[in-house]
Amino acid sequence: MMGPPITELTDRARDVFRIVVESYLDTGAPVGSRTISKVSALNLSPASIRNVMQDLEELGLLAAPHTSAGRMPTDMGLRLFVDGMMQAHEPSLEERSAIEREAGQGGPVDAAIAGTTAALSGLSACAGLVLVPKREPVLRQMGFVPLAQDKALAVLVGTDGTVENRVIDLPPGLPPGALEQAANYLSAMLAGQTLSEARARLSAEIARERAELDAAGRALVERGLAVWSEDGDQRPVLIVRGQARLVDSAAAEDLERVRQLLDELEGKQEIARLLDSARQGDAARIFIGSENKLFALSGSSVIAKPVRALDGRVVGVVGVIGPTRLNYARVVPMVDFTAATLARLLA
Template sequence: MTTPPIHELTDRARDVFRIVVESYLDSGVPVGSRTISKISGLNLSPASIRNVMQDLEELGLLAAPHTSAGRMPTESGLRLFVDGMMQASQPSAEERAAIEARAGENGPVEEALAATTAALSGLSACAGLVLVPKQEPVLRQFGFVPLSSDRALAVLVGADGSVENRVVGLPPGMDPGALQRAANYLSATLGGLTLSEARARVERDLAAQREALDAAARVLVERGLAVWSQDTGHRPVLIVRGQARLIDAAATEDLDRVRQLLDELEGKEEIARLLDSAREGEATRIFIGSENKLFALSGSSVIAKPVRALDGRVVGVVGVIGPTRLNYARVVPMVDFTAATLARLLA
């Protein structure tokens, strides 16, 4: 069934439909005709309201969970409401300050992203999502920590204070002093360079025999940079915060849906692809229920917004995921504001 345009509904049908949707999004329970007659000020009897609701149900905009229940919007109804009737409410000064404060925290960029995503999650009562390209760290210090006779931990300290570790294999019988010699060379020579710049520099220096490194130290230098460079720029960074907020009082009545959603959130590659699809265009993307395959089974909605730098480049995507019963009018502007805040952070 094709959903009718909003302008094809009568004024009475639009008013009843809007009240049903807003009441359902607020309470999470189907809305009956008697309830509408008490709160709407429409001057319609419950019988007249029931007739209008029946017409809206036949149009595929409302549905009744069971015969004696009130009505609730279908996914098509929610789409019509979001696209044609929703009146957005801008984030409050307190909400904006909370998001900006977390984005402005000192430390590595990824920590600021995680903190901002957590703030968005808390304010929206959804799970917060942010997807950004993997950034190349700038080297400040490099070290090796022996783990066993054939393995060592390569420790990279970035210029932003971030610390990451990778395990590298050691050639048989390697001199323990080679670990320190390789670390000294990397830290002294490559500080201030990105990994790709450092790797090119090492290749040139070793090829020209400009560095007095023995064979063992050379192997460590090459392996250390190789293991760090393997995934740099290969995969985006996806941060998910606030999954626990998806388990609220209403969700306990539908535990199967919540379990399905939490399982889907584990598939980060699929989520990354979904968010990446929101990169094109300026507007916020809203995926309602089965409109996206990933979250069709759990009946969830995703709101996502591209993060654009001042020059127009897309430098990430931020969004939330929650039940289709979202307060779209409040959450959509909140996602928009978070995207604008992160644009300044990632520029």
Template sequence: MSATPVAELSDRARDIFRAVVEGYLETGQPVGSRTLADAGAFSLSPASIRNVMHELEALGLLAAPHTSAGRLPTDVGLRLFVDGMMRVAEPSAEERAAIEGRAVRSGPVEEALAATTAALSGLSACAGLVMVPRAELVLRSISFVPLSPVRALAVIVGDDGQVENRVVDLAPGTAPSALVEAGNYMSATLSGLTLAEARARLDRQLVADRAALDTAAAALVAQGIAVWSEDSDRRPVLIVRGQGRLIDAAAAEDLERVRDLLDDLEGKQEIATLLDSARTGDSTRIFIGAENKLFALSGSSVIARPFRGIDGRVVGVVGVIGPTRLNYARVVPMVDFTAATLSRLIG
């Protein structure tokens, strides 16, 4: 169902709709007509307010839970509110300082990204998400160190000095000279290439060079690059911080939804794919509830915005995930500010 344009609502309907949405986002509970009447903002009887609520329900903007006489916004209603009625609240000086204070690059960039995301999680009371830039390792040298007659430690050194180790299996009877030969061949042939480029070059050259290599050395060469390439392809690109913040007093009344949401977060690849769709464009993307099939059960929302490197290209996405009743007016500008902070960090 498409949302009714804001302009098509009467002033009274628009005001009551806004009051219901804001009340729901603040408390997590349905908002009743008597609550609005007692607040004194409309000079209307509960019956008159209830009639307007019925009209908004007929438009698909509000829904009535079976256990309550109050109303809460549907996903369609939240979309209408977010896109056409929301009044944002910029982060305070303290909130900005908390985010900027964690965006310090004293070690691997992933650590700074994780720390900044943890700060965003704490301030927004949601789980923080950040898509780590895909920085490909460029090879400098590769060597093999014997561990036992049937195992060896493959050591790869990147051009930035980063060192990674993997254990590889050896064919029975593999001579130490084969380990040296394989390491020398790979270092000489693959230095300066990314793993993907190295795998492509080996596919072309190994057949031609096999005669020049010992059989055991040739097998080690093929196995070594396969181990790293496969591992790199599976390496997580998504950092999640603050899942525990999703379980609050209101969530305790809907534990099944919370379990579904935590299950969603376990499927990092699906969340990463969703965030990846936010890489295009300059604005913040908001995914609300069942608008995305990933959250059809958990009733969750994601607010995400890309951040850029020094050359202006998008290198990652930062955001939050939480229940659909999260405080969009406060969290959206907070995500915007975090993205700008990470752009300065990466730049």
């Protein structure tokens, strides 16, 4: 969805367009020519302003929701405004302090991440989103339960009491007792370590020929650890905070849109994919309304920024989701600041 470059608009068209967009983002209501003539210093008559607005509508930048209503920006118009006209406003000292306070409160990292996301939600009046890698469980016990000749259930028990199961393929020619031997080895030698630490230790033990396992047992242990590690890498955790903020006084007039958006937030896998697409690059990415199929019906926008550690690794993605009329100039820098704050927390 491409609109005309901002340089192709006349000075008069740019001025009228800016006023319409900023007024709409502030109030959520269509803007009429008479309103513009009263509140601006354009020195244009309502008739002249209507002509300019008509030209902008023909370019696909403005739309009239009703015949007698004023104009409001289209998704294409919002994109043009965000990319070519928006003047960002840095977060205030109070806003920065609120975000940093949640990130530095101590205690479990997950709680600090959730608190920081909630602070971003409250300050932006949107739902806060953060996508972080799934944290590796620390092993307490691991076992194998035979299911068929070529399959078994790998059971992992974490030190936090969590229990998860995965089906794995068994190596061919597995001798009797191999499952029990592998389970005993894992529980005795690798307890108290994360999956990546366990895999590294196992590799070192095998390299030094100190692993008390035969070839079949080693293959079984490696497969059991591999399925858990790969699964953790491929399942990032999405934290959503502040959904209730999406139901404001303006949203009450469009309850179907809000319902659709809340349904979309329930489908966390799709939201996670969208955030994951923002991992590339350094700047925040802005997805406006129908630019993304996921939010075409709800008319929502997402602002997302990768969280980078000091060494450049992307360790997460943070952002917000709200109506397309959110205050981009204020919220984009706020997301930038939150990403920088979380980078120190997750590094």
